[in-house]
Amino acid sequence: MKTIPYKTYLSEQQMPDAWQNLRADMPHCPPILHPGTLQPVTLDDLSHVFVEELAKQELSTEKFISIPGEVMDFYRMIRPSPLVRAYALEKALGTPARIYYKFEGTNTSGSHKLNSAVPQAYYAKQQGLTSLTTETGAGQWGTAMSMACVYYGIDLSVYMVKISSQQKPYRKAVMETYGASVTPSPSNTTNAGRAALAENPDTQGSLGNAISEALEAAMTRDNCRYVLGSVLQHVLLHQSVIGLEARAAMDSLEEYPDVVIGCAGGGSNLGGLIVTYAADKLAGKASPEIIAVEPASCPSLTRGKFAYDFGDVAKTTPLIKMYTLGSGFKPHANHAGGLRYHGMNTSLSQLYDDGLLHAKAVTQRSVFDAAITFARTEGTLPAPESAHAIRAAIDEALACKESGESKCILFGLSGTGYFDMQAYQDYLSGAMDDNIPGEETLQSGFASLPQIG
């Protein structure tokens, strides 16, 4: 075994110059359907809503797609990210396991989201668009898009889930510092927003509803398109830089993980992290355990259905087959933040259905307990989203302590919690609870699923 440094950085020359497409190795991955015809969507269908190059990538089955030079220029400002050996956490747990994490939180957006925001803004610019709309839940994606748009000279409107904009007042200020315009959602600026407010004037908003508003706004503006930071295939494609860098770094250390762990909301961080290891598994070359960790309050994999569903509450998107709680599922307003989405990326859903991906739901307070253990040993204050992966990694490491196994554990630390201090305060003061949805809440979500065929 080589001497393992605390942190491993690739050189700029070693950074990947092409994204890897998980879907290329999954010909059985179900296509996106047009909601009217129920036929697979065409590039033309998608290009009305999405930036054209992104629509192409959404449908692509190529295994590798080159990263444009101007995107590489931005990536070189924010990447490579470090692969960290969690020596202090291992020592505190007294585990024989070797724990590594790929840390995506050293850029100002505070998370991996910037990896996809950069190419999305770049391709919009290439197409001659002048503005974009999007939504943000926890605020990480909105911040990332703000940073990317101001760099490439594109106007950005962000619909921010209302409860998040209240819990994280300064996230809005960051986006505005980068020149974006931010609207708490639901708002009275769109039909979708007005409908949600009419139904419930006190609604705290949801990611699905914010998507509806951003979509509608994009459709009604000139030279404008809608961009999304998770769930879709092209987002996972961009996020493959996480996994490609992690793999190159792990290989350089002569390490191959027994377990790969990521938090999962729409699946962008997890899908990016696991790309090469899932490909190994699909090719029958290796069998690392891959674990998606989701909040017990929004359990799309562990308690959802594998079905075609809309991406948004207003049911305006194409139909995506995914593990879903139904677009009408109303997650409790706790602090799972960016993981409060009703569905899960198609490729990841298919991997789960195939038994190649495991899923685990964890409760809110156990997540913050893990977050604080991590902060006080490894130094970095994690995002609550990322702390879902930490919880599972700690549990794996403690199981190793029990069994005496020296497993190699790799997890994704997708971001930092610097804008989540209200949540930490609530946890420390005992004001936080776990909010596991009852059977009735689940059934009410499933009732919103479209009836197909």
Added chain:
Amino acid sequence: MKTIPYKTYLSEQQMPDAWQNLRADMPHCPPILHPGTLQPVTLDDLSHVFVEELAKQELSTEKFISIPGEVMDFYRMIRPSPLVRAYALEKALGTPARIYYKFEGTNTSGSHKLNSAVPQAYYAKQQGLTSLTTETGAGQWGTAMSMACVYYGIDLSVYMVKISSQQKPYRKAVMETYGASVTPSPSNTTNAGRAALAENPDTQGSLGNAISEALEAAMTRDNCRYVLGSVLQHVLLHQSVIGLEARAAMDSLEEYPDVVIGCAGGGSNLGGLIVTYAADKLAGKASPEIIAVEPASCPSLTRGKFAYDFGDVAKTTPLIKMYTLGSGFKPHANHAGGLRYHGMNTSLSQLYDDGLLHAKAVTQRSVFDAAITFARTEGTLPAPESAHAIRAAIDEALACKESGESKCILFGLSGTGYFDMQAYQDYLSGAMDDNIPGEETLQSGFASLPQIG
């Protein structure tokens, strides 16, 4: 000229294993005096207040002091920090200058402060102390000490300048997450606090007053000492890791700066950054321009006096010869944050007096203007403190554009502004002003200087 990457990281093997003492090359640096006897303080004098090993370092004239292994373990979690070539900023400015910055903000404390917090907590633990007290202005030092203390198992009480605790509510939450106890200052928990409140119940606090409270608290507790995050020689010593890393990285790129720039409050980031270049200058080996950038609202170098003064408002510390506005100087409650201190480190003051260090005072709004230019090009949202250095670096680069010179500029980006969003909001909304102190305010500060000899 070699191809210069965006970011240069040293390997862990290349990290410095000894701190470099700027004072070693400055035998004419004035000693600290005992306020009663007016004789140079002894180790025994200082050890009543400070951790003994830190007191030794405060008086040391050794050029290199080894970094203990357990401190190196923590440093390897948070260091090396990147040396960044600011290609995007250069392009936006259209300058022929080559701009580099040493970025200390990728750790959770958000700044360079952790470099000194780690050894301070470590030496306290080695001495068998069980608790420490300190003060914090902008919150970066308090956060850094919280992180270091929880790691080494030391209790920490932080006195936080009241106006900062109001402007940065979540800074307190971060410190508490790391297990520290935080008291807004002035408070009614100490004589110094009660005196300040009696004088002015509406006082917004000052760093000098918070120091008095923390000092008093340390003196009245068992097995407790006081720690400080700036101004003192041992702090600059620890911060030399910034400059040693920057120098090794610059050397590897075959670059030698024409200009080295740092923001300066008490001087810890600047003193750390310039250590090897100032040594070159003192030895007559090279003559890079070295620039200290301070807020026009608290201009200790550019408008202060080189005199013996107390470090705190209550006049309880030893006497330090420094450029000072007087411990009674009341900086306006604007957002210079961590730079609102009345004095400046002795070595830096001496360098300035010797003409080896230049100083520049910049106004608040011009600083935020530079901060936003930087954020929107380089991606990283800077701390307002650090943005003072950015302002000066941009001004140098624009002068190069004018003159056609291709200077090499190195500046210290000491931290990030993630907890400073209220200040950014105030700037963007036009609510911020420059607050340059009038002659009367200055004279009232000077009136508080001790009469010596």
